[in-house]
Amino acid sequence: MSLRPSKRHAMMGINRTDLATSEGKVLGENHQTDHWKLRGGPAGLHLFNRTTGLNVLLDDVPPPASLYSRAPRQVSVAITNRCDLACAHCYAPKSLDELQFDTIVRWLTELDEHGTLGVGFGGGEPTLYPEFALLCQCLAHKTRLSVSFTTHGHQIDDALAESLRGSVNFIRVSMDGVGATYESIRHRSFAELLSRLKQVQSISRFGINVVINGQTLPDLNDVAIVAADIGACELLLLPQVPVRGVPAISSDDMQSLRRWVDSYRGPLKLCINESSAEGFPTCDPLVQEPGLRAYAHIDARGVLKPSSYSDTGLKLSDGSVLQALDQLAHDLEENNI
Ligand code: SF4
Numbered sequence: 001m002s003l004r005p006s007k008r009h010a011m012m013g014i015n016r017t018d019l020a021t022s023e024g025k026v027l028g029e030n031h032q033t034d035h036w037k038l039r040g041g042p043a044g045l046h047l048f049n050r051t052t053g054l055n056v057l058l059d060d061v062p063p064p065a066s067l068y069s070r071a072p073r074q075v076s077v078a079i080t081n082r083c084d085l086a087c088a089h090c091y092a093p094k095s096l097d098e099l100q101f102d103t104i105v106r107w108l109t110e111l112d113e114h115g116t117l118g119v120g121f122g123g124g125e126p127t128l129y130p131e132f133a134l135l136c137q138c139l140a141h142k143t144r145l146s147v148s149f150t151t152h153g154h155q156i157d158d159a160l161a162e163s164l165r166g167s168v169n170f171i172r173v174s175m176d177g178v179g180a181t182y183e184s185i186r187h188r189s190f191a192e193l194l195s196r197l198k199q200v201q202s203i204s205r206f207g208i209n210v211v212i213n214g215q216t217l218p219d220l221n222d223v224a225i226v227a228a229d230i231g232a233c234e235l236l237l238l239p240q241v242p243v244r245g246v247p248a249i250s251s252d253d254m255q256s257l258r259r260w261v262d263s264y265r266g267p268l269k270l271c272i273n274e275s276s277a278e279g280f281p282t283c284d285p286l287v288q289e290p291g292l293r294a295y296a297h298i299d300a301r302g303v304l305k306p307s308s309y310s311d312t313g314l315k316l317s318d319g320s321v322l323q324a325l326d327q328l329a330h331d332l333e334e335n336n337i
Helices: 101-113 132-142 158-164 179-186 190-203 217-229 251-263 321-334
Strands: 003-006 019-021 036-041 044-049 055-058 074-078 118-122 146-151 170-174 205-212 234-239 269-273 295-298 303-305
Touching: 074 101, 101 132, 101 321, 118 132, 132 146, 132 158, 158 190, 170 190, 179 190, 179 217, 190 205, 205 217, 217 234, 217 251, 234 251, 303 321
Parallel strands: 003 269, 019 055, 074 118, 074 295, 118 146, 146 170, 170 205, 205 234, 234 269
Antiparallel strands: 036 044, 044 055, 295 303
């Protein structure tokens, strides 16, 4: 079992079990050459297949710095702040901010051309974005980005599933506990979530996100069992961060979570958000790509940030996102952030 830090969704699929070096044996079915994208960086040449999620790192000979990709490996975009749920632990701003369709496509086309491997849409609830399916279709067709999104799942019906099939590479669905625990947090039926997960499974590979606190921790075994039974391939652990009067996970609960991780022997790949990863058995084969080389976030007001939690950012104008990234990197360095 290995646990990898997540939130930097470009790390999708990379851990010691599925990252192959040039010494390794990797290719199998579904690895046609036109599904691969190449990215240069200090760790080597990184090949990524958005269809299968497989990553290959050619690290025998480091590429020259002139071949390093300029864009972050992974970008997350909060396309809307709207949501029809009201979870107490939510850290999304309670506003109606929403990004323009053409602007999102322009930013992501530029990032794709400069080496970004994947985009993760979030919010708010991204499936409430008026042209969400069209946005995914457009990016799948126009770019070589892996398209993923994080959702509560309750908007995914037959019609939406049909329009997303073939345009989305990975979906993350929130499941904080099972049964009554889930229902007390999300105020939605758990049975309905299970039926939505069947729709999700018909669209693409998917994982389960679970906020970890004193209320959800006792359900973690059941969450992992349900997730595996329904076809998820990954479990993303999100220890509660303090937000609007909701306290952070207690140190006792963090200890219990570490013990749970150490003892987990199930089939799911375990991940944890990077800010909570200390003390967990994580691995990062691309550790030479820190900060904005690895990940950037754009919020629903169009502010470019080093992470979705960060207070530091730069409002994107009509110009180049790459230039804004350079400026943000400079600002962060100057302010020692
Ligand atoms: S579903 Fe997600 S975005 Fe909506 S309130 Fe809950 S945590 Fe926030």
